[in-house]
Amino acid sequence: MAIRVYNTMTRTKEAFVPRDPEKVAMYVCGPTVYNHIHIGNARTFLTFDIIRRYLTWRGYDVTFVQNITDVDDKIINRAAEQGIPAIELAETFTAAFRSAMAELGIEKPSRQPMATQTIPQMIGMVERLIATGHAYEVDGDVYFSVRSFPGYGKLSGRDIDDLESGSRVEVDTRKNDPLDFALWKTAKPGEPRWPSPWGEGRPGWHLECSVMSEEELGLPFDIHGGASDLIFPHHENELAQSEAATGETFVKYWLHGGLLQVNAEKMSKSLGNFMLLKDVLAVYPTPVVRLFMMQTHYRSPLEFSTDRLDEARTAYERVAGPLRDLEIAKRSRARERVAGDDGTGVWVTRLTKAIADCRARFTEDMDDDFNTAGALAAVFGLVREMNAFIWEGPGIGAHGENLPLLERAAAGIKEPLAVLGIEIDAHPVRVAEYPEEVMQLAADYAGYAGSDSSEAVDALRKARDVARSERNWSVADGMRDRLQELGFVVEDKPDGTHITYGR
Protein backbone atom coordinates (compact mmCIF):
# COMPACT_ATOMS: atom_id res chain seq x y z
CA MET A 1 0.00 0.00 0.00
CA ALA A 2 1.56 3.19 -1.12
CA ILE A 3 1.17 6.69 0.15
CA ARG A 4 -0.59 9.06 -2.18
CA VAL A 5 -0.38 12.84 -2.02
CA TYR A 6 -2.21 15.61 -3.78
CA ASN A 7 0.30 17.57 -5.81
CA THR A 8 -0.69 21.15 -6.53
CA MET A 9 1.49 21.14 -9.63
CA THR A 10 -0.50 18.39 -11.33
CA ARG A 11 -3.74 18.88 -9.41
CA THR A 12 -4.06 15.16 -8.85
CA LYS A 13 -3.22 12.63 -6.21
CA GLU A 14 0.01 10.89 -7.09
CA ALA A 15 1.88 7.94 -5.67
CA PHE A 16 4.46 9.32 -3.28
CA VAL A 17 7.90 8.20 -4.38
CA PRO A 18 10.68 10.14 -2.66
CA ARG A 19 14.00 10.58 -4.39
CA ASP A 20 15.58 8.27 -1.83
CA PRO A 21 13.49 5.19 -1.00
CA GLU A 22 14.20 5.56 2.70
CA LYS A 23 14.39 9.29 3.17
CA VAL A 24 12.12 12.26 2.71
CA ALA A 25 13.35 15.81 2.30
CA MET A 26 10.73 18.40 3.06
CA TYR A 27 10.63 22.15 3.34
CA VAL A 28 7.82 24.22 4.78
CA CYS A 29 7.72 27.99 4.56
CA GLY A 30 8.09 29.45 8.00
CA PRO A 31 6.86 32.75 9.33
CA THR A 32 7.91 36.29 8.68
CA VAL A 33 8.53 37.28 12.25
CA TYR A 34 6.83 40.65 12.64
CA ASN A 35 4.01 39.61 14.98
CA HIS A 36 2.64 36.71 16.98
CA ILE A 37 1.26 34.01 14.72
CA HIS A 38 -2.49 33.55 14.65
CA ILE A 39 -4.48 30.36 14.81
CA GLY A 40 -4.77 30.30 11.01
CA ASN A 41 -1.02 30.29 10.61
CA ALA A 42 -0.88 27.58 13.21
CA ARG A 43 -3.17 25.37 11.17
CA THR A 44 -0.62 25.17 8.38
CA PHE A 45 2.24 24.37 10.69
CA LEU A 46 0.10 21.74 12.35
CA THR A 47 -0.75 20.18 8.99
CA PHE A 48 2.87 19.73 8.05
CA ASP A 49 3.77 18.55 11.53
CA ILE A 50 1.25 15.75 11.04
CA ILE A 51 2.61 14.92 7.61
CA ARG A 52 6.11 14.81 8.96
CA ARG A 53 5.12 12.65 11.94
CA TYR A 54 3.18 10.27 9.74
CA LEU A 55 5.97 9.83 7.21
CA THR A 56 8.32 9.18 10.10
CA TRP A 57 5.91 6.65 11.58
CA ARG A 58 5.77 4.93 8.19
CA GLY A 59 9.49 4.42 8.39
CA TYR A 60 10.98 7.30 6.46
CA ASP A 61 13.95 9.23 7.71
CA VAL A 62 12.50 12.71 7.35
CA THR A 63 14.57 15.85 7.12
CA PHE A 64 12.30 18.77 7.86
CA VAL A 65 13.54 22.25 7.09
CA GLN A 66 11.66 25.39 7.98
CA ASN A 67 12.99 28.88 7.47
CA ILE A 68 12.55 31.97 9.56
CA THR A 69 12.20 35.08 7.45
CA ASP A 70 13.73 37.71 9.68
CA VAL A 71 14.26 40.49 7.18
CA ASP A 72 11.30 41.90 5.29
CA ASP A 73 9.31 45.07 4.65
CA LYS A 74 6.73 44.19 7.27
CA ILE A 75 9.37 43.75 9.93
CA ILE A 76 11.04 47.00 8.98
CA ASN A 77 7.75 48.92 9.05
CA ARG A 78 6.64 47.43 12.31
CA ALA A 79 9.97 48.13 13.96
CA ALA A 80 9.87 51.71 12.73
CA GLU A 81 6.43 52.15 14.29
CA GLN A 82 7.77 50.97 17.60
CA GLY A 83 11.01 52.84 17.28
CA ILE A 84 13.18 49.79 17.75
CA PRO A 85 15.75 48.13 15.48
CA ALA A 86 14.29 45.67 12.98
CA ILE A 87 16.61 42.96 14.18
CA GLU A 88 15.32 43.32 17.72
CA LEU A 89 11.70 43.00 16.62
CA ALA A 90 12.59 39.94 14.57
CA GLU A 91 14.33 38.31 17.52
CA THR A 92 11.38 38.93 19.79
CA PHE A 93 8.90 37.29 17.47
CA THR A 94 11.25 34.50 16.48
CA ALA A 95 11.36 33.52 20.14
CA ALA A 96 7.58 33.90 20.42
CA PHE A 97 7.10 31.72 17.36
CA ARG A 98 9.31 28.97 18.72
CA SER A 99 7.61 28.86 22.06
CA ALA A 100 4.14 28.90 20.48
CA MET A 101 5.13 25.99 18.26
CA ALA A 102 6.40 24.07 21.25
CA GLU A 103 3.17 24.73 23.09
CA LEU A 104 1.15 23.41 20.17
CA GLY A 105 3.23 20.25 20.24
CA ILE A 106 4.91 20.90 16.89
CA GLU A 107 8.13 18.94 16.60
CA LYS A 108 11.22 21.02 16.08
CA PRO A 109 12.48 21.26 12.51
CA SER A 110 15.58 19.29 11.67
CA ARG A 111 17.07 22.63 10.69
CA GLN A 112 15.68 26.13 10.90
CA PRO A 113 17.81 28.56 8.90
CA MET A 114 17.41 32.32 9.24
CA ALA A 115 17.23 34.59 6.22
CA THR A 116 19.75 36.99 7.69
CA GLN A 117 22.26 34.16 8.06
CA THR A 118 22.00 33.25 4.40
CA ILE A 119 22.62 36.58 2.68
CA PRO A 120 25.85 35.60 0.83
CA GLN A 121 24.17 32.55 -0.67
CA MET A 122 21.24 34.68 -1.76
CA ILE A 123 23.58 37.13 -3.45
CA GLY A 124 25.15 34.15 -5.17
CA MET A 125 21.83 33.08 -6.61
CA VAL A 126 21.08 36.58 -7.85
CA GLU A 127 24.45 36.65 -9.58
CA ARG A 128 23.73 33.34 -11.23
CA LEU A 129 20.39 34.63 -12.45
CA ILE A 130 21.92 37.78 -13.87
CA ALA A 131 24.66 35.78 -15.56
CA THR A 132 22.15 33.51 -17.24
CA GLY A 133 19.94 36.36 -18.40
CA HIS A 134 17.09 35.71 -16.00
CA ALA A 135 17.56 38.88 -13.99
CA TYR A 136 18.61 42.48 -14.48
CA GLU A 137 19.73 45.39 -12.37
CA VAL A 138 18.12 48.81 -12.27
CA ASP A 139 19.68 51.42 -10.00
CA GLY A 140 20.72 48.99 -7.31
CA ASP A 141 17.57 46.90 -7.49
CA VAL A 142 17.59 43.54 -9.17
CA TYR A 143 14.51 42.02 -10.77
CA PHE A 144 13.68 38.56 -11.99
CA SER A 145 12.49 38.52 -15.58
CA VAL A 146 9.40 36.34 -15.66
CA ARG A 147 9.38 36.13 -19.45
CA SER A 148 12.85 34.66 -19.43
CA PHE A 149 11.50 31.55 -17.74
CA PRO A 150 9.15 29.63 -20.04
CA GLY A 151 7.60 27.70 -17.19
CA TYR A 152 6.42 30.77 -15.31
CA GLY A 153 2.89 30.14 -14.08
CA LYS A 154 2.99 26.35 -14.23
CA LEU A 155 2.46 25.84 -10.51
CA SER A 156 -0.45 28.21 -10.04
CA GLY A 157 -1.95 27.48 -13.44
CA ARG A 158 -1.62 31.01 -14.65
CA ASP A 159 -0.67 32.63 -17.88
CA ILE A 160 1.53 35.70 -17.90
CA ASP A 161 -0.72 37.48 -20.32
CA ASP A 162 -3.81 36.73 -18.24
CA LEU A 163 -2.09 38.06 -15.17
CA GLU A 164 -1.13 41.25 -16.91
CA SER A 165 -4.65 41.86 -18.08
CA GLY A 166 -5.65 41.99 -14.44
CA SER A 167 -5.80 45.59 -13.36
CA ARG A 168 -4.26 44.98 -9.97
CA VAL A 169 -0.72 44.50 -11.13
CA GLU A 170 1.22 47.51 -10.07
CA VAL A 171 2.92 49.34 -12.90
CA ASP A 172 6.54 50.16 -12.34
CA THR A 173 8.21 51.67 -15.35
CA ARG A 174 11.60 50.54 -14.17
CA LYS A 175 10.66 46.92 -14.66
CA ASN A 176 10.82 45.29 -18.06
CA ASP A 177 7.55 43.58 -17.31
CA PRO A 178 4.99 44.46 -14.65
CA LEU A 179 5.18 40.93 -13.24
CA ASP A 180 8.92 40.98 -12.72
CA PHE A 181 9.65 40.78 -9.02
CA ALA A 182 12.48 42.03 -6.83
CA LEU A 183 15.41 39.79 -6.02
CA TRP A 184 17.39 42.54 -4.36
CA LYS A 185 16.27 45.88 -3.00
CA THR A 186 18.39 48.95 -2.37
CA ALA A 187 18.36 49.93 1.28
CA LYS A 188 16.66 53.16 2.20
CA PRO A 189 18.07 55.21 5.06
CA GLY A 190 17.73 53.42 8.36
CA GLU A 191 16.92 50.04 6.85
CA PRO A 192 18.86 46.86 7.44
CA ARG A 193 21.48 46.41 4.75
CA TRP A 194 24.13 44.09 3.47
CA PRO A 195 26.83 44.82 0.92
CA SER A 196 26.31 43.38 -2.57
CA PRO A 197 27.61 43.87 -6.11
CA TRP A 198 24.64 46.22 -6.64
CA GLY A 199 25.22 48.33 -3.57
CA GLU A 200 23.96 47.99 -0.03
CA GLY A 201 20.56 46.46 0.25
CA ARG A 202 18.56 43.41 1.23
CA PRO A 203 17.02 40.41 -0.45
CA GLY A 204 13.50 40.39 -1.82
CA TRP A 205 10.83 38.05 -0.57
CA HIS A 206 10.89 34.54 -2.16
CA LEU A 207 14.65 34.42 -2.46
CA GLU A 208 15.33 33.09 1.02
CA CYS A 209 13.21 29.98 0.47
CA SER A 210 14.86 29.16 -2.83
CA VAL A 211 18.31 29.47 -1.37
CA MET A 212 17.78 27.80 1.98
CA SER A 213 15.84 24.85 0.64
CA GLU A 214 18.49 24.12 -1.97
CA GLU A 215 21.31 24.56 0.49
CA GLU A 216 19.78 22.34 3.14
CA LEU A 217 18.18 19.69 0.99
CA GLY A 218 19.54 19.79 -2.54
CA LEU A 219 17.40 19.65 -5.67
CA PRO A 220 14.93 18.36 -6.35
CA PHE A 221 13.67 17.82 -2.84
CA ASP A 222 10.55 15.84 -2.13
CA ILE A 223 7.95 18.01 -0.48
CA HIS A 224 7.47 21.74 -0.42
CA GLY A 225 4.65 22.84 1.81
CA GLY A 226 2.75 25.94 2.76
CA ALA A 227 -0.74 27.33 2.86
CA SER A 228 -2.69 27.73 -0.35
CA ASP A 229 -2.37 31.49 -0.30
CA LEU A 230 1.34 31.05 -0.91
CA ILE A 231 0.89 29.30 -4.25
CA PHE A 232 0.93 32.59 -6.04
CA PRO A 233 3.07 34.54 -6.14
CA HIS A 234 5.41 33.17 -3.47
CA HIS A 235 5.86 29.58 -4.58
CA GLU A 236 5.53 30.37 -8.25
CA ASN A 237 8.37 32.85 -7.89
CA GLU A 238 10.50 30.53 -5.80
CA LEU A 239 10.11 27.87 -8.42
CA ALA A 240 10.98 30.23 -11.27
CA GLN A 241 14.11 31.51 -9.52
CA SER A 242 15.37 28.11 -8.52
CA GLU A 243 14.76 26.36 -11.78
CA ALA A 244 16.07 29.27 -13.83
CA ALA A 245 19.19 29.44 -11.70
CA THR A 246 19.93 25.73 -11.57
CA GLY A 247 18.31 24.23 -14.63
CA GLU A 248 17.00 21.50 -12.37
CA THR A 249 13.56 20.55 -11.17
CA PHE A 250 12.97 22.37 -7.91
CA VAL A 251 10.43 20.23 -6.09
CA LYS A 252 8.80 16.83 -6.60
CA TYR A 253 5.56 17.34 -4.68
CA TRP A 254 3.91 20.65 -3.85
CA LEU A 255 1.52 20.35 -0.92
CA HIS A 256 -0.77 23.16 0.13
CA GLY A 257 -3.06 23.46 3.10
CA GLY A 258 -6.51 25.06 3.16
CA LEU A 259 -7.16 28.31 4.95
CA LEU A 260 -8.79 28.87 8.27
CA GLN A 261 -11.90 30.99 8.00
CA VAL A 262 -14.00 33.14 10.26
CA ASN A 263 -17.58 33.74 9.23
CA ALA A 264 -16.81 32.09 5.90
CA GLU A 265 -14.00 34.52 5.30
CA LYS A 266 -10.27 33.96 5.35
CA MET A 267 -8.66 34.67 8.70
CA SER A 268 -5.92 37.16 8.07
CA LYS A 269 -4.03 39.88 9.76
CA SER A 270 -5.03 42.43 7.16
CA LEU A 271 -8.73 41.71 7.70
CA GLY A 272 -8.26 41.90 11.44
CA ASN A 273 -10.43 38.84 12.06
CA PHE A 274 -7.76 36.73 13.66
CA MET A 275 -7.13 35.14 17.03
CA LEU A 276 -3.59 34.63 18.16
CA LEU A 277 -2.47 31.08 18.74
CA LYS A 278 -1.26 31.91 22.22
CA ASP A 279 -4.68 33.29 23.17
CA VAL A 280 -6.47 30.19 21.94
CA LEU A 281 -4.05 27.93 23.80
CA ALA A 282 -4.73 29.90 26.96
CA VAL A 283 -8.30 28.60 26.87
CA TYR A 284 -8.14 25.28 25.03
CA PRO A 285 -5.57 22.57 25.71
CA THR A 286 -3.24 21.58 22.90
CA PRO A 287 -4.82 18.18 22.22
CA VAL A 288 -8.25 19.77 21.87
CA VAL A 289 -6.96 22.32 19.38
CA ARG A 290 -5.20 19.61 17.42
CA LEU A 291 -8.24 17.34 17.44
CA PHE A 292 -10.39 20.24 16.25
CA MET A 293 -8.13 20.80 13.28
CA MET A 294 -7.63 17.14 12.45
CA GLN A 295 -11.36 16.60 12.08
CA THR A 296 -11.21 18.38 8.74
CA HIS A 297 -9.02 17.39 5.80
CA TYR A 298 -5.95 19.59 5.57
CA ARG A 299 -6.76 20.89 2.10
CA SER A 300 -10.31 21.98 2.93
CA PRO A 301 -11.25 25.33 4.35
CA LEU A 302 -11.94 25.16 8.06
CA GLU A 303 -14.28 27.46 9.93
CA PHE A 304 -12.87 28.61 13.23
CA SER A 305 -15.20 29.09 16.17
CA THR A 306 -15.24 28.47 19.88
CA ASP A 307 -18.37 26.34 19.41
CA ARG A 308 -16.33 24.02 17.22
CA LEU A 309 -13.57 23.96 19.80
CA ASP A 310 -16.07 23.16 22.54
CA GLU A 311 -17.35 20.25 20.47
CA ALA A 312 -13.79 19.07 19.99
CA ARG A 313 -13.33 19.18 23.74
CA THR A 314 -16.34 16.91 24.17
CA ALA A 315 -14.96 14.58 21.53
CA TYR A 316 -11.63 14.57 23.31
CA GLU A 317 -13.34 13.52 26.53
CA ARG A 318 -14.95 10.67 24.68
CA VAL A 319 -11.57 9.34 23.63
CA ALA A 320 -10.04 9.90 27.03
CA GLY A 321 -12.92 8.08 28.79
CA PRO A 322 -11.99 4.44 28.33
CA LEU A 323 -8.30 5.17 28.87
CA ARG A 324 -9.12 6.80 32.19
CA ASP A 325 -11.44 3.97 33.14
CA LEU A 326 -8.66 1.52 32.54
CA GLU A 327 -6.21 3.51 34.64
CA ILE A 328 -8.70 3.70 37.49
CA ALA A 329 -9.38 0.00 37.30
CA LYS A 330 -5.67 -0.80 37.37
CA ARG A 331 -5.16 1.26 40.48
CA SER A 332 -7.95 -0.28 42.38
CA ARG A 333 -7.93 -4.03 42.19
CA ALA A 334 -10.48 -4.15 44.98
CA ARG A 335 -13.07 -2.68 42.68
CA GLU A 336 -12.67 -5.07 39.80
CA ARG A 337 -15.86 -6.14 38.26
CA VAL A 338 -17.06 -9.66 38.49
CA ALA A 339 -16.60 -11.19 35.09
CA GLY A 340 -19.60 -11.65 32.89
CA ASP A 341 -21.12 -15.05 33.31
CA ASP A 342 -20.52 -16.13 29.76
CA GLY A 343 -19.59 -15.06 26.28
CA THR A 344 -16.22 -13.65 27.23
CA GLY A 345 -14.61 -15.37 24.28
CA VAL A 346 -16.90 -13.54 21.89
CA TRP A 347 -16.02 -10.22 23.46
CA VAL A 348 -12.32 -10.97 23.32
CA THR A 349 -12.55 -11.86 19.65
CA ARG A 350 -14.52 -8.73 18.94
CA LEU A 351 -12.11 -6.37 20.68
CA THR A 352 -9.10 -8.08 19.19
CA LYS A 353 -10.55 -7.54 15.74
CA ALA A 354 -11.40 -3.93 16.53
CA ILE A 355 -7.79 -3.24 17.48
CA ALA A 356 -6.55 -4.62 14.18
CA ASP A 357 -9.27 -2.81 12.21
CA CYS A 358 -8.44 0.50 13.79
CA ARG A 359 -4.80 0.28 12.86
CA ALA A 360 -5.53 -0.88 9.33
CA ARG A 361 -8.04 1.83 8.64
CA PHE A 362 -5.92 4.50 10.23
CA THR A 363 -3.03 3.60 7.96
CA GLU A 364 -5.22 3.33 4.91
CA ASP A 365 -6.77 6.75 5.42
CA MET A 366 -3.53 8.47 6.29
CA ASP A 367 -1.86 6.90 3.26
CA ASP A 368 -4.54 8.55 1.16
CA ASP A 369 -3.26 12.12 1.23
CA PHE A 370 -3.18 12.31 5.02
CA ASN A 371 -6.90 11.97 5.59
CA THR A 372 -6.90 12.72 9.29
CA ALA A 373 -10.69 12.97 9.49
CA GLY A 374 -11.09 9.41 8.26
CA ALA A 375 -8.21 8.25 10.43
CA LEU A 376 -9.87 9.73 13.48
CA ALA A 377 -13.08 7.88 12.69
CA ALA A 378 -11.07 4.66 12.92
CA VAL A 379 -9.92 5.62 16.39
CA PHE A 380 -13.43 6.44 17.53
CA GLY A 381 -14.51 3.03 16.32
CA LEU A 382 -12.03 1.41 18.68
CA VAL A 383 -13.09 3.71 21.49
CA ARG A 384 -16.63 2.41 21.14
CA GLU A 385 -15.48 -1.20 21.21
CA MET A 386 -13.30 -0.66 24.24
CA ASN A 387 -16.18 1.00 26.09
CA ALA A 388 -18.45 -1.84 25.17
CA PHE A 389 -15.94 -4.38 26.40
CA ILE A 390 -15.51 -2.60 29.72
CA TRP A 391 -19.12 -1.76 30.51
CA GLU A 392 -21.24 -4.20 28.54
CA GLY A 393 -18.77 -7.04 28.29
CA PRO A 394 -16.46 -8.80 30.75
CA GLY A 395 -14.52 -5.70 31.77
CA ILE A 396 -11.15 -6.08 33.40
CA GLY A 397 -12.05 -9.56 34.64
CA ALA A 398 -12.42 -10.93 38.15
CA HIS A 399 -8.71 -11.55 38.39
CA GLY A 400 -7.56 -8.92 35.94
CA GLU A 401 -7.25 -11.55 33.24
CA ASN A 402 -8.42 -9.15 30.54
CA LEU A 403 -5.92 -6.47 31.45
CA PRO A 404 -3.42 -7.37 28.73
CA LEU A 405 -6.09 -7.15 26.06
CA LEU A 406 -7.41 -3.86 27.40
CA GLU A 407 -3.88 -2.53 27.51
CA ARG A 408 -3.51 -3.44 23.87
CA ALA A 409 -6.75 -1.67 23.08
CA ALA A 410 -5.58 1.42 24.94
CA ALA A 411 -2.32 1.33 22.99
CA GLY A 412 -4.34 0.92 19.81
CA ILE A 413 -6.06 4.19 20.62
CA LYS A 414 -3.02 6.07 21.87
CA GLU A 415 -0.60 5.19 19.12
CA PRO A 416 -2.49 6.64 16.14
CA LEU A 417 -3.37 9.70 18.19
CA ALA A 418 0.29 10.12 19.06
CA VAL A 419 1.06 10.10 15.34
CA LEU A 420 -1.34 13.03 15.08
CA GLY A 421 0.43 14.61 18.02
CA ILE A 422 -2.60 14.23 20.25
CA GLU A 423 -1.54 13.14 23.71
CA ILE A 424 -4.34 11.83 25.86
CA ASP A 425 -4.03 12.55 29.53
CA ALA A 426 -5.36 9.33 30.97
CA HIS A 427 -4.66 10.21 34.55
CA PRO A 428 -7.96 10.29 36.36
CA VAL A 429 -6.85 13.19 38.47
CA ARG A 430 -4.28 15.90 38.36
CA VAL A 431 -3.17 16.20 41.92
CA ALA A 432 -1.48 19.55 41.61
CA GLU A 433 -4.71 21.19 40.63
CA TYR A 434 -6.93 20.06 43.47
CA PRO A 435 -8.71 22.95 45.13
CA GLU A 436 -7.84 23.36 48.79
CA GLU A 437 -11.47 23.08 49.85
CA VAL A 438 -11.30 19.37 49.24
CA MET A 439 -9.38 18.95 52.49
CA GLN A 440 -12.26 20.33 54.52
CA LEU A 441 -14.69 18.18 52.59
CA ALA A 442 -12.69 15.10 53.41
CA ALA A 443 -12.59 16.08 57.05
CA ASP A 444 -16.35 16.62 57.12
CA TYR A 445 -17.43 13.49 55.32
CA ALA A 446 -14.61 11.03 55.76
CA GLY A 447 -12.98 12.13 58.97
CA TYR A 448 -9.75 12.55 57.07
CA ALA A 449 -7.15 14.32 59.18
CA GLY A 450 -4.09 14.13 56.96
CA SER A 451 -2.66 16.77 54.67
CA ASP A 452 -2.40 14.97 51.36
CA SER A 453 -5.08 16.09 48.90
CA SER A 454 -4.74 12.92 46.87
CA GLU A 455 -5.39 10.83 49.98
CA ALA A 456 -8.27 13.14 50.85
CA VAL A 457 -9.95 12.48 47.53
CA ASP A 458 -9.40 8.78 47.97
CA ALA A 459 -10.94 8.95 51.43
CA LEU A 460 -13.95 10.75 50.00
CA ARG A 461 -14.32 8.12 47.35
CA LYS A 462 -14.32 5.32 49.90
CA ALA A 463 -16.68 7.21 52.18
CA ARG A 464 -19.11 7.69 49.37
CA ASP A 465 -18.99 4.03 48.41
CA VAL A 466 -19.82 3.19 51.99
CA ALA A 467 -22.68 5.67 52.11
CA ARG A 468 -24.09 4.27 48.90
CA SER A 469 -23.82 0.70 50.10
CA GLU A 470 -25.79 1.75 53.16
CA ARG A 471 -28.30 3.45 50.87
CA ASN A 472 -27.63 6.68 52.69
CA TRP A 473 -28.58 8.81 49.72
CA SER A 474 -28.58 12.15 51.48
CA VAL A 475 -24.93 11.78 52.43
CA ALA A 476 -23.90 10.30 49.08
CA ASP A 477 -25.68 13.01 47.12
CA GLY A 478 -24.43 15.73 49.41
CA MET A 479 -20.87 14.67 48.84
CA ARG A 480 -21.42 14.58 45.11
CA ASP A 481 -22.96 18.04 45.08
CA ARG A 482 -20.12 19.54 47.09
CA LEU A 483 -17.48 17.85 44.95
CA GLN A 484 -19.14 19.01 41.76
CA GLU A 485 -19.19 22.55 43.08
CA LEU A 486 -15.42 22.30 43.40
CA GLY A 487 -15.08 21.16 39.81
CA PHE A 488 -14.83 17.43 40.33
CA VAL A 489 -16.69 14.99 38.12
CA VAL A 490 -18.36 12.29 40.17
CA GLU A 491 -19.55 9.19 38.38
CA ASP A 492 -20.96 6.03 39.87
CA LYS A 493 -19.74 3.29 37.63
CA PRO A 494 -20.45 -0.38 38.15
CA ASP A 495 -17.09 -0.73 39.86
CA GLY A 496 -17.71 2.10 42.31
CA THR A 497 -17.42 5.85 42.49
CA HIS A 498 -15.08 7.53 40.03
CA ILE A 499 -13.86 10.96 41.02
CA THR A 500 -11.96 12.93 38.41
CA TYR A 501 -10.86 16.51 38.23
CA GLY A 502 -9.64 18.99 35.69
CA ARG A 503 -11.55 18.04 32.56
Next chain:
RNA sequence: GGCGACGUCGCCAAGUGGUAAGGCAGAGGCCUGCAAAGCCUCUAUCCCCGGUUCGAAUCCGGGCGUCGCCUCCA
Protein backbone atom coordinates in the same frame (compact mmCIF):
# COMPACT_ATOMS: atom_id res chain seq x y z
C1' G B 1 -12.68 40.47 -15.67
C1' G B 2 -9.05 35.96 -15.50
C1' C B 3 -7.64 31.37 -12.91
C1' G B 4 -8.90 27.67 -9.21
C1' A B 5 -11.62 25.11 -5.35
C1' C B 6 -15.96 23.78 -3.01
C1' G B 7 -21.66 22.85 -2.18
C1' U B 8 -23.01 15.39 1.63
C1' C B 9 -28.03 14.29 8.02
C1' G B 10 -30.03 20.05 12.67
C1' C B 11 -24.34 21.66 12.93
C1' C B 12 -19.27 19.96 11.53
C1' A B 13 -17.28 16.38 8.23
C1' A B 14 -15.04 11.59 5.52
C1' G B 15 -16.18 9.21 1.13
C1' U B 16 -14.15 10.48 -6.44
C1' G B 17 -18.13 4.67 -10.41
C1' G B 18 -21.25 -0.25 -7.17
C1' U B 19 -26.05 1.57 -3.77
C1' A B 20 -23.67 7.00 2.25
C1' A B 21 -17.46 6.85 8.05
C1' G B 22 -17.02 9.63 12.29
C1' G B 23 -17.77 13.86 15.89
C1' C B 24 -21.40 17.30 18.10
C1' A B 25 -26.61 17.98 18.98
C1' G B 26 -31.62 15.30 19.28
C1' A B 27 -35.31 11.00 20.21
C1' G B 28 -36.30 6.13 22.30
C1' G B 29 -34.35 1.92 25.05
C1' C B 30 -30.80 -0.70 28.51
C1' C B 31 -28.01 0.18 32.96
C1' U B 32 -28.61 3.35 37.60
C1' G B 33 -31.57 4.86 44.20
C1' C B 34 -30.99 9.59 41.37
C1' A B 35 -27.31 11.68 38.22
C1' A B 36 -23.15 11.05 35.01
C1' A B 37 -20.66 7.92 31.78
C1' G B 38 -21.31 3.86 28.60
C1' C B 39 -23.90 0.51 25.24
C1' C B 40 -28.08 -0.40 21.64
C1' U B 41 -31.64 1.64 18.14
C1' C B 42 -33.47 5.77 15.11
C1' U B 43 -32.82 10.49 11.75
C1' A B 44 -29.61 11.87 4.60
C1' U B 45 -29.68 9.22 -1.69
C1' C B 46 -25.57 13.56 -1.39
C1' C B 47 -27.44 22.31 -4.33
C1' C B 48 -30.64 22.26 -9.13
C1' C B 49 -31.29 20.56 -14.39
C1' G B 50 -29.64 17.54 -18.28
C1' G B 51 -26.16 13.65 -20.13
C1' U B 52 -22.65 9.14 -20.09
C1' U B 53 -23.09 4.16 -17.73
C1' C B 54 -25.95 -2.12 -16.20
C1' G B 55 -24.99 1.23 -12.15
C1' A B 56 -22.90 8.09 -10.04
C1' A B 57 -22.63 11.77 -4.17
C1' U B 58 -18.58 10.18 -7.16
C1' C B 59 -17.57 11.21 -14.73
C1' C B 60 -19.32 15.20 -18.54
C1' G B 61 -22.27 19.82 -19.76
C1' G B 62 -25.29 23.91 -18.00
C1' G B 63 -27.31 26.75 -13.90
C1' C B 64 -27.39 28.71 -8.84
C1' G B 65 -24.51 29.63 -4.39
C1' U B 66 -19.98 30.09 -1.36
C1' C B 67 -14.77 30.67 -0.88
C1' G B 68 -9.64 31.45 -2.46
C1' C B 69 -5.78 33.58 -5.67
C1' C B 70 -4.75 37.54 -9.26
C1' U B 71 -1.80 43.08 -3.76
C1' C B 72 1.08 41.57 1.97
C1' C B 73 -0.79 37.05 3.76
C1' A B 74 -0.01 30.38 6.67
